[in-house]
Amino acid sequence: MTKTTVTQQSQTIQGRVATAAGLGKVYRRGPEEIHALRDIDLSFETGGFYCVLGPSGAGKTTLLNLLGVMDVPTSGSLTVAGQIVADGEKVRLAEGKRDRLRLENIGFIFIEFFLIPTLTAVENVQMPLLWAGKEDRAYAVELLERVGLGHRLTHRPAEMSGGEMQRVAIARALINRPKLLLADEPTGNVDTRTRDSIFELFRELNDDGLVIVLATHDQELAGRIDRVTHLRDGRLAKGKE
Ligand SMILES: Nc1ncnc2c1ncn2[C@@H]1O[C@H](COP(=O)(O)OP(=O)(O)OP(=O)(O)O)[C@@H](O)[C@H]1O
Numbered sequence: 001m002t003k004t005t006v007t008q009q010s011q012t013i014q015g016r017v018a019t020a021a022g023l024g025k026v027y028r029r030g031p032e033e034i035h036a037l038r039d040i041d042l043s044f045e046t047g048g049f050y051c052v053l054g055p056s057g058a059g060k061t062t063l064l065n066l067l068g069v070m071d072v073p074t075s076g077s078l079t080v081a082g083q084i085v086a087d088g089e090k091v092r093l094a095e096g097k098r099d100r101l102r103l104e105n106i107g108f109i110f111i112e113f114f115l116i117p118t119l120t121a122v123e124n125v126q127m128p129l130l131w132a133g134k135e136d137r138a139y140a141v142e143l144l145e146r147v148g149l150g151h152r153l154t155h156r157p158a159e160m161s162g163g164e165m166q167r168v169a170i171a172r173a174l175i176n177r178p179k180l181l182l183a184d185e186p187t188g189n190v191d192t193r194t195r196d197s198i199f200e201l202f203r204e205l206n207d208d209g210l211v212i213v214l215a216t217h218d219q220e221l222a223g224r225i226d227r228v229t230h231l232r233d234g235r236l237a238k239g240k241e
């Protein structure tokens with residue numbers, strides 16, 4: 001296995017994987033301003049498993065996009081994998097450096113699996129490498145075995161169940177050996193049994209040292225995660241509702 005691999009990759013980080021202080025995000029649409037996040041103070045420590053819980057529109061995806069440096073904040077400071085992404089109004093890290101930071105440190109999983117229909121499981125898992133002009137079929141196979149899909153290597157998305165497709169997406173998110181896994185409502189499109197088995201997989205990956213931030217509005221799922229951050233209307237809610 002791969003258990004060793006995942007452990008080794010996560011041992012490279014010390015302390016905090018991401019820190020946000022006074023973080024804010026305003027979306028501008030013409031004259032309209034939408035305050036998607038306001039004054040968020042959070043820190044994500046090595047080895048942690050975090051849940052961001054909140055209703056639709058609370059700002060969960062916005063927060064994950066900032067942590068994954070897909071987007072930049074409009075206020076506050078943000079450090080990810082030891083690099084200052086933004087500080088106050090200033091964005092410190094240029095887009096190319098953010099791309100690199102993301103590629104080297106972050107894995108993403110979304111509610112939709114975003115698999116390429118014409119590619120097999122093993123090819124889909126390798127996609128992030130191919131963009132960087134690399135290839136590692138052996139590691140892609142290893143990861144598919146890790147997520148329980150050793151028997152589906154050459155299946156295309158249409159030949160797999162929703163749960164299997166999400167597992168392929170998880171393997172793809174791990175191919176760059178990330179330190180931080182961001183999962184945006186990862187079990188929103190699967191039945192509860194599949195949800196539970198995917199959650200167990202997250203638990204194992206976290207036990208191996210991968211830091212996970214899972215955004216959901218599923219209170220039951222959140223109840224299984226130690227560190228739950230409640231978001232409502234873009235703000236951190238105090239205590240549990
Ligand atoms: N690109 C954008 N431009 C303008 N407003 C946006 C944009 N993205 C999100 N918003 C707004 O920001 C707020 C937070 O959205 P966000 O997608 O972060 O919520 P969410 O908690 O992920 O919701 P859901 O559970 O429905 O996915 C919402 O009011 C939304 O309409």
Ligand SMILES: [Mg+2]
Pocket residue numbers: 060061062184
């Ligand atoms: Mg969302």
